[in-house]
Amino acid sequence: MIEALSGAASLIASGDAKLLDIVALSLKVSLSAVFFATLLALPIGAAVAVARFPGRHALIVLLNALMGLPPVVVGLVVYLLLSRAGPLGQFGLLFTPPAMVVAQTILILPIIAALTRQAVEDAWLEYQEQLRSLGVSGVPAAMTLLWDIRYSLLTAILAGLGRASAEVGAVMIVGGNIDGVTRVMTTTIALETSKGDLPLALSLGVVLILLVLLLNAAAFLVKEAAQRKYG
Amino acid sequence: MSALLPLTLRDVSFAVDGRTILERVSVEISAGPSTVILGANGAGKSVLMRLMHGLLAPTAGRIDWSDPDRVRTRRLQAMVFQRPVxxxxxxxxxxxxxxxxxxxxxxxxxxxxxxxxxxxxxxxxxxxxxxxxxxxxxxxxxxxxxxxxxPEVLFLDEPTASLDPSATREIETIIKAFDASGTKIVMATHNLGQAQRLGDEVLFIHQGRLVERAPVETFFKQPVSPEAAAFIKGELPWA
Structure with a gap:
């Protein structure tokens, strides 16, 4: 254990090229997934919060339930869709980083959408009468609410990022864990642990935790500053 | 001068989950005098204002502005709530x-x-x-x-209920300026002093019914209904 830790420390300190490549790909994949999922989830969450339509409650329950979507299941479904015989097989995306982005986007979209829905709905309860009095409803109202709670939405987006960067099942299945192509932090940790290369696995684990900590600290500071400024 | 007023309510009722909050209120709100909707907490003042302003739809009865164009009537009214959002x-x-x-x-x-x-x-x-x-x-x-x-009409729902006396004075001064500028004031309050300071006429609501309508002085000197008399007597010490 001590040996592994010191090995991890020297790997990180030396800026090992292989390690950096893996970290960079992980960030690229997960941040892309967060970007696309946020783009889709914010309007979905806001619409479900503000609009009234039949089946709305069922949709809310579904969104909340999908927050716990097992990554391996998402991976399997995306695998089937993208495999050569699948409906999207012609694009040849399987075992490429874009396939990993697709899988993670699907995985975290419900998380960001459900948390956005809750936040927007709370704001809507507070603002509804005032906005309607000013003649603002529908899409403009939803946009106004999203903008007004923009700093609270950081938490929802971070929850998505946390999930994306921590999961291993989906990227393993659709990425294939190919060395130098689709190998990311979590899949490397899984592989190297089973192979017995504990220093690399451990150093990736440390980097992963540090990155998540760093992002959360940054988001916390931004939120605090906004709270002081805007109330 | 006003294209919007009078505002006419005919047998307006409002109920939530079978519980009646307003019952068959008929009233015409005309341009000019400031109208104060007076009543105890829970009498239905806020609901009445929200119905007039169009934030709620009546469960029975009709509410008509003299201008039938809904977009225009919405633009020509504003509302200030008890807690500003x-x-x-x-x-x-x-x-x-x-x-x-x-x-x-x-x-x-x-x-x-x-x-x-x-x-x-x-x-x-x-x-x-x-x-x-x-x-x-x-x-x-x-x-x-x-x-x-x-706005041609300004609705105010207990605008000073959560404010201290000096803030209340400032708000009342601004409301008077609105009145002086020709805006029709419709204000809900349970504060008798405020009703006397700002109102020209009183609509007294008691348990969801419009019980009495009178000029402010008449209302406070000679309330016709026993409910209004009791309300004035009961409220005065804390007004």
Whole structure:
């Protein structure tokens, strides 16, 4: 254990090229997934919060339930869709980083959408009468609410990022864990642990935790500053 | 002068989950005198104002403005709530937001915003975030937001109920300025002193019914209904 830790420390300190490549790909994949999922989830969450339509409650329950979507299941479904015989097989995306982005986007979209829905709905309860009095409803109202709670939405987006960067099942299945192509932090940790290369696995684990900590600290500071400024 | 008034309510009732909150209220609100809707907590004042303003739909009866164009009537009225709801942006931006929603052109928005903020004495705080202003300042900002819209009718729902006496005085001064500028005031309150200071006529609501309508002086000197008499007597010591 001590040996592994010191090995991890020297790997990180030396800026090992292989390690950096893996970290960079992980960030690229997960941040892309967060970007696309946020783009889709914010309007979905806001619409479900503000609009009234039949089946709305069922949709809310579904969104909340999908927050716990097992990554391996998402991976399997995306695998089937993208495999050569699948409906999207012609694009040849399987075992490429874009396939990993697709899988993670699907995985975290419900998380960001459900948390956005809750936040927007709370704001809507507070603002509804005032906005309607000013003649603002529908899409403009939803946009106004999203903008007004923009700093609270950081938490929802971070929850998505946390999930994306921590999961291993989906990227393993659709990425294939190919060395130098689709190998990311979590899949490397899984592989190297089973192979017995504990220093690399451990150093990736440390980097992963540090990155998540760093992002959360940054988001916390931004939120605090906004709270002081805007109330 | 007003294209909007009179506002006519015919047998308006409102119920939620089978519980009646307002029952067969018929009244005509005309231009001119300030109307104060008076009654105890839970009498139905707020619901009556929300029905008039169009935030709620009556479960029975009709509510008609003299102008049948719904878009125009919406633009010509404003409402100030007991607790002001401010967006997380500057005081100035909160006013321009309302003007933008009303379809006012950009140059005109700037001019009206400055004018309204000056009117309520908040021009020096225009750049400050609205949500960090004090309760009284936020309510003045809510009035500025309404002022900028140049409404023909201004609804006020207990606008000073959560404010201290000095903030209350400031708000009342602004409401008087609205009145002087020709805006029709319709205000709900349970504060008898405020009703006397700001109102010309009283609509007295008791348990969801419009019990009495009278000029302010008559109402306080010679209430006709026993409910109104009891309300005046009961409320006066704390007014």
């Amino acid at each position: 401010m967006l997380r942006r500057s005081a100035r931006a909160n006013v321009t937001f309302a003007l933008q929603a009303a379809g006012i052109a950009r140059a005109e928005r700037e001019r009206r915003t400055d004018e309204a903020l000056r009117e309520v004495g908040l021009l020096h705080l225009a750049g400050r975030s609205a949500r960090v202003l004090s309760g009284g300042e936020q309510q003045r900002l809510a009035l500025a937001r309404a002022w900028a819209l140049h």
